[in-house]
Amino acid sequence: MQQHGGGDASQRIARISAHLNPNKSQMEGNPNLERSNCRAKGGAPGFKVAILGAAGGIGQPLSMLMKMNPLVSVLHLYDVANTLGVTSDISHMDTSTVVRGFLGPQQLENALTGMDLVIIPAGVPRKPGMTRDDLFNINAGIVKTLCEGIAKCCPKAIVNLISNPVNSTVPIAAEVFKKAGTYDPRRLLGVTMLDVVRANTFVAEVLGLDPREVEVPVVGGHAGVTILPLLSQIKPPCSFTSEETAYLTSRIQNGGTEVVEAKAGAGSATLSMAYAAVKFADACLRGLRGDADVIKCAYVPSVVTELPFFASKVRLGRNGVEEIYPLGPVNEFERAGLEMAKKELAASIQKGISFANK
Numbered sequence: 411m412q413q414h415g416g417g418d419a420s421q422r423i424a425r426i427s428a429h430l431n432p433n434k435s436q437m438e439g440n441p442n443l444e445r446s447n448c449r450a451k452g453g454a455p456g457f458k459v460a461i462l463g464a465a466g467g468i469g470q471p472l473s474m475l476m477k478m479n480p481l482v483s484v485l486h487l488y489d490v491a492n493t494l495g496v497t498s499d500i501s502h503m504d505t506s507t508v509v510r511g512f513l514g515p516q517q518l519e520n521a522l523t524g525m526d527l528v529i530i531p532a533g534v535p536r537k538p539g540m541t542r543d544d545l546f547n548i549n550a551g552i553v554k555t556l557c558e559g560i561a562k563c564c565p566k567a568i569v570n571l572i573s574n575p576v577n578s579t580v581p582i583a584a585e586v587f588k589k590a591g592t593y594d595p596r597r598l599l600g601v602t603m604l605d606v607v608r609a610n611t612f613v614a615e616v617l618g619l620d621p622r623e624v625e626v627p628v629v630g631g632h633a634g635v636t637i638l639p640l641l642s643q644i645k646p647p648c649s650f651t652s653e654e655t656a657y658l659t660s661r662i663q664n665g666g667t668e669v670v671e672a673k674a675g676a677g678s679a680t681l682s683m684a685y686a687a688v689k690f691a692d693a694c695l696r697g698l699r700g701d702a703d704v705i706k707c708a709y710v711p712s713v714v715t716e717l718p719f720f721a722s723k724v725r726l727g728r729n730g731v732e733e734i735y736p737l738g739p740v741n742e743f744e745r746a747g748l749e750m751a752k753k754e755l756a757a758s759i760q761k762g763i764s765f766a767n768k
């Protein structure tokens with residue numbers, strides 16, 4: 411009788427036992443799964459995605475949600491700790507995405523080879539009283555090393571950088587790619603989607619709307635005053651009193667701190683961030699697939715202002731960022747905010763560039 415899956419009995423048993431022993435089967439090192447140019451079982455079409463920092467507070471829910479994304483055929487989970495358990499757990503979800511785990515620096519190259527999209531939430535989060543810039547000393551080195559791996563193993567991958575301080579880590583990544591000769595500014599995106607997600611939520615609360623109907627462009631960067639919501643450009647068009655504008659701008663700029671304080675030492679936003687990261691990664695994959703009109707905000711290499719990096723609305727396509735939209739008309743309040751944002755951004759960008767070149 412013909413059996414599903416094919417092969418003789420011993421092959422089938424080997425296959426099943428590999429599944430029953432996830433510590434072996436799902437981890438790099440098993441000869442059956444060792445090839446990092448792995449293909450989905452059954453040849454399901456889709457993209458290959460790696461998550462670096464996959465066992466962390468963001469990494470775990472992000473990995474779970476990416477396993478549910480039908481655009482993803484292969485999902486590589488990399489971390490320096492606990493990848494084994496997370497991979498085993500997520501691999502039991504009955505979606506078609508194939509999941510493989512990679513643990514520690516010696517497996518980074520295999521985790522990255524052949525990837526179309528690399529999402530990076532690796533690094534330490536804030537505790538109350540800290541700024542994102544206080545994370546620089548630890549996270550800058552982590553991002554640099556991971557980007558060196560990307561330059562070597564998947565130089566054409568789209569990179570979604572989440573690790574803070576994003577205003578500096580994206581310039582670090584750019585310098586690493588320049589040094590390696592692989593830099594393509596269209597493929598490097600700092601993830602600021604959580605600012606947009608928060609802005610949509612808070613604005614919808616004030617207006618009494620469904621957040622899914624609200625679209626607030628958030629430009630600039632991803633820290634404090636560099637987070638610049640353009641409430642004058644909100645869809646659907648609405649006007650705000652000056653009190654509402656001040657309240658909303660402050661709440662959006664301090665949304666991260668609000669969560670850090672509520673978690674009281676147990677980290678920063680993880681669940682809303684995973685949601686935002688998946689929303690953004692899905693947009694990148696739809697762009698790669700060739701979908702039209704995929705537009706999101708992201709912190710990207712840019713000439714929209716005199717700064718070399720700036721978060722803007724971008725159109726995503728087969729090569730990553732296909733178009734960066736100009737700021738559009740801003741009101742007086744936003745113009746003043748823009749000047750403050752640019753000043754802080756300039757320093758954060760320079761800090762990242764200097765670190766990468768020292």
Ligand SMILES: NC(=O)c1ccc[n+]([C@@H]2O[C@H](COP(=O)([O-])OP(=O)(O)OC[C@H]3O[C@@H](n4cnc5c(N)ncnc54)[C@H](O)[C@@H]3O)[C@@H](O)[C@H]2O)c1
Binds near residue numbers: 462531574677
């Ligand atoms: N861009 C944003 O909007 C945004 C939002 C929330 C958090 N963040 C940032 O994301 C980062 C991660 O936050 P978290 O809450 O998941 O932290 P976490 O500590 O829970 O998880 C971080 C993970 O990174 C791993 N890691 C550390 N060094 C690594 C390395 N060299 N290679 C691979 N993995 C490594 C850790 O083992 C851990 O599993 C922080 O820097 C945080 O500030 C950014």
Ligand SMILES: O=C(O)C[C@H](O)C(=O)O
Binds near residue numbers: 536542574604667670
């Ligand atoms: O606030 C943080 O430190 C994490 C993240 O940048 C956020 O905006 O939630």
